[in-house]
Amino acid sequence: MTTPLRRLTAAALAALLAGASLAPQAFAQGAQAPAAAPAADGPKTPLPAPTPRAAQPGGDRRAAADPDWPCIQPKVGALGYGQMWSGPPLEQALETWRQDEAVADLVPVIVARRTKPEEAAAAIDKFAKDAGAEKNAKLTLLFAGAFEELNTTRSAILAGIERYARKQRALSEKIKQESLKLASERKDMATQNSPEFQQKEQARDWDTRIYDERSQALTYVCESPVILEQLAFTLGREIQARMD
Structure with missing residues (x-):
């Protein structure tokens, strides 16, 4: 049976990318508002304070304290390919990879999270064999495309997480004011x-429930940038393993 949290995590990620806020409809259909609870000063699970971390080499790895960054994981901005790619320079490939039809068709497949690692590896292997004498050049284009697509998706998720955090802070303040009143x-x-009065209390409790469910969903969403970064490293390794 699908739990409300699992339904919400999917809705949360979609909302992040769309810039939308979660509404009560994100919960299971037919769900009842929680029973009235004693007044409180605010949500049960306030956003964690950002933790300063040391900067890391490679890409735009910013880890300074950021009130809009609620994740335990350090905030890492745009990725740099230097740590995951030791092949030919990518500057030109990043500009031209879409012009190669075979590359443009394969990139969305290997970067899709639904694609299993072994499926991506098999697709890359076939692509390398079909490329013939142009194998190295084609594989360079392939990684350039995968890297750019993953970086673009990560950037959208990072921006979405920050929007999410701002909305959570606003909701936290709303709950606090409702509770005081x-x-x-x-x-x-x-x-x-x-x-x-009963309606106001029920509305406050509903807001608190939404806040707490969102906070749980945020734990899942915060892992997404790290997962995409790991995928970029994996694809870089798989592609380079097939180069001469």
């Missing part, structure tokens, strides 16, 4: 028992 109104017994 409810705590003040709870002092009046007549107000506390009114339908309006």
Whole structure:
């Protein structure tokens, strides 16, 4: 059975790339709002404070404290290919790889996360054999295309994570203000028992639930840039292994 969290993680990643915010519809259909809970000062799982980390060589590896970066993993900007590619320079290949039809067709296949490692390796192997005397040049174009596509996707995810974090902070502040207002109104017994108060309390609890579910989804989303970086290294190794 699919859990609400698994449904939400997929929705969260799509929302990141689209720049959208998650709404109650991201939860299972027919889900009920949580029962009223005692007033609190804010969400149960506030965003973690960013941790400063030392800069690393290779690419735009920025790790300075960033209020918009909520992940435990250090923020690594645009990747540099120097650490994952020891073949010919890629400057020209990065400009021309789309002009080669075979390369342009294969790149989306090998960078797709649904493609298994052994399937990508087999596709690269066949591509290298079909390239004949142009094998090295064609493989260079292939890595250039894969590297550029992965870098572009990573950049979109990084920007999405930062948007996500800003929305979480805004929601956290909203929950805090809702809780303070409810705590003040709870002092009046007549107000506390009114339908309006119950609706406000339920709305606060629903916001808290959304915040907590988003925070769990963020753990999954934060792994995506690292996974794509690892894939770039893997593809670089597989492609270079077939070069003369």
